[in-house]
Amino acid sequence: MSLLSNRISREELQPGDHIYAYRKAHAYSHHGIYVGEGRVIHFVATKEKTRSTREPRCSDCKNDPNTARGVLKTCVDCFLKGHGLLRFEYNVSQDRFKFKHKGTCSTESCDPRDETVRRASEIFDKDPTHGTGFGEYDLLKNNCEDFASYCKRGTSVSEQVVRAMSVGNSFADSSNSSSTSSAASPSRIDDADNNSKTAFLISKAASFFSSVS
Numbered sequence: 001m002s003l004l005s006n007r008i009s010r011e012e013l014q015p016g017d018h019i020y021a022y023r024k025a026h027a028y029s030h031h032g033i034y035v036g037e038g039r040v041i042h043f044v045a046t047k048e049k050t051r052s053t054r055e056p057r058c059s060d061c062k063n064d065p066n067t068a069r070g071v072l073k074t075c076v077d078c079f080l081k082g083h084g085l086l087r088f089e090y091n092v093s094q095d096r097f098k099f100k101h102k103g104t105c106s107t108e109s110c111d112p113r114d115e116t117v118r119r120a121s122e123i124f125d126k127d128p129t130h131g132t133g134f135g136e137y138d139l140l141k142n143n144c145e146d147f148a149s150y151c152k153r154g155t156s157v158s159e160q161v162v163r164a165m166s167v168g169n170s171f172a173d174s175s176n177s178s179s180t181s182s183a184a185s186p187s188r189i190d191d192a193d194n195n196s197k198t199a200f201l202i203s204k205a206a207s208f209f210s211s212v213s
């Protein structure tokens with residue numbers, strides 16, 4: 001991995017890596033956990049989509065993109081969908097953090113790799129058929145980055161959401177509504193107290209604004 005880019009080769013992948021790939025011309029990024037043996041556990045929309053075209057089932061991991069929902073275990077190709085492989089960094093210094101794009105790294109620490117793999121596998125194993133082991137997907141409150149962050153740290157706060165709130169003016173909406181995912185993952189501290197999550201997000205947003213000047 002170079003100093004400024006998080007791009008890695010597949011040979012560099014290690015079980016427990018939090019990986020991501022940009023989609024739709026950098027409009028958003030999709031996140032997941034590499035669990036070894038060519039497989040990634042990641043969280044996609046839980047609601048059924050209406051599709052105008054059907055995509056073929058993957059011959060490697062048997063993922064069917066037409067019906068796949070929730071927490072999935074797929075091959076790396078199904079995760080990347082033709083985009084570049086990037087690795088999210090933890091424990092970066094404040095100096096380095098200032099020079100990195102948001103949503104690519106964190107100054108916070110993460111748990112050991114085997115613990116990350118264990119968490120991802122545990123959530124997937126809860127419901128490998130319907131993928132509801134992490135609750136309902138919600139772009140603002142329970143998304144793919146929340147899932148990866150939870151597996152790495154045991155808590156889930158999406159940098160992507162902080163950025164979305166800073167530009168989308170949707171902060172009031174999300175802070176007034178209660179979380180819907182506490183039943184699925186009661187151990188997540190951000191669900192235990194929505195007010196503390198709001199306070200945490202405000203502090204994250206403040207640090208974001210101070211770092212972009």
Ligand SMILES: [Zn+2]
Binds near residue numbers: 077
């Ligand atoms: Zn596949």
